[in-house]
Amino acid sequence: MLQQLVKARSYGSGRADCLKRVITSQRLAELELSPEIDLGRHHAKAVTSVDFENSTGRYLLSGGVDGTILIYDVQCYPDGSHTECPVVAKARFGSNQEQRRNPFHFASTDNKHSISAVSWYPHDTGIFLSSSTDETLKVWDTNTMSVAEEFELDDIVYHHAMPTSSSHFLVAAGDRNGVITLCDIKSGSAIHVLRHHKQSVFALDWSPSSDFILASAGRDNTILLWDIRKVGGPLVSLDQHNGAGVASTSSILTAHNGAINGLCFTDEGRWIVSYGTDYRLRMWDALNGRNMLINYGRVTNWFSGHCQLAVTTCGHTSKGGGFIFVPSGHDIVVLDLMSGKRLGVLEGHFRTVNCCALHPYEQILFSGGNDCKLLAWSPKRPVVKETHTARLNTHNQSTPINAYQDSWSDDET
Template sequence: MLGFLAARQTGLDDPLRLRRAESTRRVFGLELNPDRDVDQVHGNGINTIDIEAVEGRYMLSGGSDGVIVIYDLENYSGKPQYTCKAVCTIGRSNRYVHKFSVETVQWYPYDTGMIVSSSFDKTMKVWDTETLKPAEVFEFEGNVYSHHLSPIARKHSLIAVGTKYPKIQLCDLKSGSRTHVLQGHRAEVLSVRWSPRYEHILATASADSKVKVWDVRRATGSLFTLDQHNGDKSKASSEAVNTAHNGRVNGLCFTGDGLYILTTGTDDRMRLWNSATGENTLVNYGKVCNESRKKVQFTVSRGCSPEFVFVPCGSSIAVYALHTGELVTMLRGHYNNVDCCEFHPDYQELYSGGKDCNILAWVPVLRVSDMEEKSRNSNNKVAADQTPVDPAFQDAWSSDED
C-alpha cells in the first residue's frame, strides 16, 4: 500500500489505482459488524432493499408483510456501536399500504423525494417521501415480480415492469400511462434491468428459461436472446435452444460499467454474458444454490480490481470473483434464507435481508495483523518496494500493478 501512496505522491501513478487497491482490500475484509444494527420493523421476510445513489445515506426495504421502510445509515451517536434508525415506515396503518408482499423497491435515481414499489397486489406505486402518499398508481392484471428505473436515462422516464404475464410493460413517469409492451417471452417475467451504460437497453429474465436484451426504441422485437451454448446446436437439446439456463431465470444484474450481464437460475448456475454480443463467457462459478421461485436480488461490487459478485445462497451470501468464478468467501450470519443484498460503493459495505426479518450490515474489518503491519511500516520507514503484503490481498494488488 505504501508503494501506491508513494507513486501517487510523486505523480508517477494514477490516483484511481490506489483507490481500486484499497476498495479491493476492503471487500476482502468484509465481516458481519457486531456494532451496527438495523431497526427490525418487518414482521415477515425482507424481499428487497435499495440504497439511494445521491447521498448514499438512506436505504429502502420492502417485505412480505407489504411494509416499506426507509432507514438512515448515518451514525450520529459518536460511538462505534449504533443502530440504523427507521426514519419512515409505510406500515399497515397507512391507508395506501400494499395489500400483499412487496417484491421490489427502488429510489428515484436523481433525488430522494420519490420511491417506487411493486407488489403481489398487482400494483406499482410511485411514492412522495414527504407525504408518504402515492403520487401515481399503476395497476396490472397479474402479480408484479420486478420493476426498474434506468439509473442514467435523460431522454426517457420509463419504468420497466415484469409481471405474471409474458409481456413486459413500460410505464412513463411523465405521462402516468403505460406507453407500450415488449412481447417475446412465454412465461412470467421475473426480473428486469436497464443498462447502466446505454439508456435505451433493457434486459429481461423469465421463467421460460430465456433472457432477452431489448432496445426499446425498436418495434421489431428483442435485439438478441442469450444462448448458454453460444449457438452450438450439437450441445443443446430441442427444448434448450436459445435458453440462458435449464430452469427459471430469476436473477439478473448488469456490472457497474454495463459491459456484462450476470444471470442466475433454478438450475443452480450463474452465468456471465457479454452485454454487447450476448456471448456466454463460460466462467464457471460452480453450484450456486437457488431454490427461489421469485426474483433473487444479487449485486456486483464497483470500483474494485477484480470485481466481486455477492449472491444469496441459502442462509449465506456467496462472494465470487467476477471474471474467474473463484469462490472468495461465504458470509454467514442470517438465521434463514437470504433473499436480497445490496452493495454500498462509497464505503465498500454490504447490506442483506432475509426471511429471518433481519437486515445485516457487512463492513470491512481492519485485522490486528493489518494494524501491526502499518505500525511496523511507520516505525521502521520501510521502503515502498519492501512493504510486506498480506497474501490474501496479493492477487488483487498484483493485478493493479500489471
Template sequence: MLGFLAARQAGVDDPLRLRRAESTRRVLSLTLNPDREVDRIHGNAINTIDIEVIEGRYMLSGGADGVIVVYDLENYSGKPQYTCKAVCTVGRSNRHVHKFSVETVQWYPHDTGMFVSSSFDKTMKVWDTETLKPAEVFEFEDNVYSHHLSPIARKHSLIAVGTKDPKIQLCDLKSGSRIQVLQGHRAEVLSVRWSPRHEHVLATASADSKVKVWDVRRASGCLFTLDQHNGDKTKAASEAVNTAHNGRVNGLCFTADGLHLLTTGTDDRMRLWNSATGENTLVNYGKVSNGSRKRLQFAVSRGCGPELAFVPCESSVAVYAVHTGELLTTLRGHYNNVDCCEFHPDYQELYTGGKDCNILAWIPVLRAADVEEESKRANQAAAAAAEPPSVNPAFQDAWSSDED
C-alpha cells in the same frame, strides 16, 4: 500503501489505482458487524432493499408483510455501537400500504424525494417521500415480480415492469400511463434491468429459461436472446434452443461498466455474458444454490479490481470473483434464506435481508490507521450530536405518517 503513494506521486500509476486497491481490500475483509444493527420492523421475510446514490444515507426495504421502511444509515451517537433507525414506515395502519408482498423497491435515481414499489397486489406505486402517499398508482392484471428505473436515463423516464404476464410493460413517469409492451417471453417475467451504459437497453429474465436484451427504440424490440451454448447446435440438441439456463431465470445484474451481464437460475448456475454481443463467456462459478421461484436480488461491487458478485445462497451469501468464477468467501449470519443483497459503494459495505426478518450489515475489518480515523470521525459526530440531526427535508413530514 507507501508504494502506491510513491508511484502515484511519481506519475507512474493511475491515480485511481490506490483507491481501487484499497476498496478491494476492504470488500475482501467484509465481516458481520456486531456493533451495527438495523431496526427490526418487518414481521415477515424481507424481499428487497435499495440504497439511494445521492447521499448514500437512506435505505429502503420491502417485505412479504407489505410494509415499506426507510432507514437512516448515519451514526449520530458518536459511538462505535449504534442502530440504523427507521426514519419512516408505510406500515399496516397506513391506508396506502400494499395489500400483499412487496417484491421490489427502488429510489428515484436523481433525488430522494421519490421512490417506487411493486407488489403481488398487482400494483406499482410511485411514492412522495415527504407525505408517504402515492403520487401515482399503476394497476396491472397480474402479480408484479420486478420493476426497474434506468440509473442513467436523460431522454426517457420509463419504468420497466415484469409481471406474471409474459409481456413486459413500460410505464412512463411523466404521463402516468403504460406506453409500450415488449412481447417475446412465454412465461412470467421474474426480473428486469436497464443497462448502466446505454439508456435504451433493457435486459429481461423469465421462467421460460430465457434472457432477452431489448432496445426499446426499435420496432422489433429484441436485440438478441442469450444462448448458453453460443449457437452450438450439437450441444443444444437435447435442450431447448436459445435458453440462458436450464430452469427459471430469476436474477439479473449488470456490471458497473455495463459491459457484462450476470444471470442466475434455478438450475443452480450463474453465468456471465458479454452484454454487447450476447456471448456466454463460459466462466464457471460451480454450483450456486438457488431455490427461489421469485426474483433473486444479488449485487455486484463497484470501484473494485477485480469485480465481485454477492449472491444469496440459501442462508449465506457467496462472494465470487466476477471474471474468474472463483469463490472467494462465504458470509454467514442469517438464520434463514437470504433473499436480497445491496452493495454500498461509498463505504464498501454490504446489506442483506432474508426470511429471518433481519437486515444485516457487513463492514470491512478496520486496520489501525482506519481505527484512528474512525475515532476522529466519532468525536466529530459526538460534537455534532449536541445539535438536532439534520434530516432530509423530504422526510420531515413523514415521521408520524403511519396513521395517515
C-alpha cells in the same frame, strides 16, 4: 504492493485511480458482520428487497412480505457511539380499497400484498417506487409517505427497474404472464408492452451505458435484450452454448437450464451476470451477447421469484477486482467476477437470504432475508498489536508520577 502504489502516487507516476481500486478490492474481500451498524428488526415478515439512494448514500429502502416499506438512516449516530440505525419513515397498507381510505393501513396477514421490489428514483430522494403481488406499481412521495401515482397491471409484478440516467422516465415492470410493461411516471400512463417471454418475468435491469437497452429474464430459461426504441421483438436471446444462431430470437435458445431469477449489469454496463435455478451463474458480454464461459461452480438457488444480486467491478475488470454477492440459502456467497473463484461465504442470517445491495460510496453490504432481519457487512478492522513501549506508555498514563511523593522505605536509614 500497496506500499509501491502509495510511493508511485506520491511521485505522480501510474494511474491516478489504481490505488483506490486496490484498496476497494481488498476491503470488499474482507467483509464480515458489522459490529457497529445495527438495523434492528422492524419487519414482521421476510425482507424481499433493499435499495440505496445514490445522492448521499445515507438512506436505505427496504420492502417486505408483510407489505411494509421502511426507510433507514444508516449514518445517524446521535451519541457518536454504537446505536441502532433509526427508521425515519414507514408505510404499511392492506387491500386496494383499504389503501384508498388510508395509505398507512396495516398490512393484511394473507401475504396478498407482498412487496416484490423497491427502488429509489435515481436523481431525487423525494421519490421511490415499489412493485407488489397486488398487481400494482406505485410511485411514492417520500416526504408524506403516500402514493403519488399508481399503475394497475394485469397480474402479479415480480420485479421492476428504472434506468440510472434521466434520458427518459420509463419504469419496466415484469409480471407473471411474461409481459413487460413500460410505465411513464412523468405522464402517469403505461405507454408500451414488450411481449416475447413465454412465462413469468422474474428479473429486469437497464444498461448503465445505454438508456434504452433493457435486459429481462424469467421462468422460460431465457434472457432477452431489448432496445425499447425499436419494434418487432427483442434484439437478441442469449444462448448459453454460443451457437451460430446467437442473434436469433428463437425460443429454443436458452441462457440457463432452469428459471432465471437474478440478473444484473456491471457498473459500466460491459457485462451481464445471471443466476438460475440450475444452480449456475453466468457472465455475458453485453456487446455481442456471448457467454463468457466462466465457471463459478454450483450455487444453491431456492427462489421462486426475484433474487437480488449485488455486483461491482471496483472501477475495472482486469484480472479480478470485481465481485458478485449471491444470496444462497442462509448465506451470501462471494465470487470473483472475472475468474469465478469463490472468495468466501458470509454467514449471519438464520433463514434464506433474499436480497443484498452495496453502499454506493463505501465498502458495506446490506442484506435481507426470511428471518425478518436486515444485516450490514463491513470490512474487518485491522488488529493492532500492543508493543512493550505502548504498554509502558499506557501504564505511565494511568499512574502519573508525583514529584512530591515519599518513595523511601521504612527499613532504610
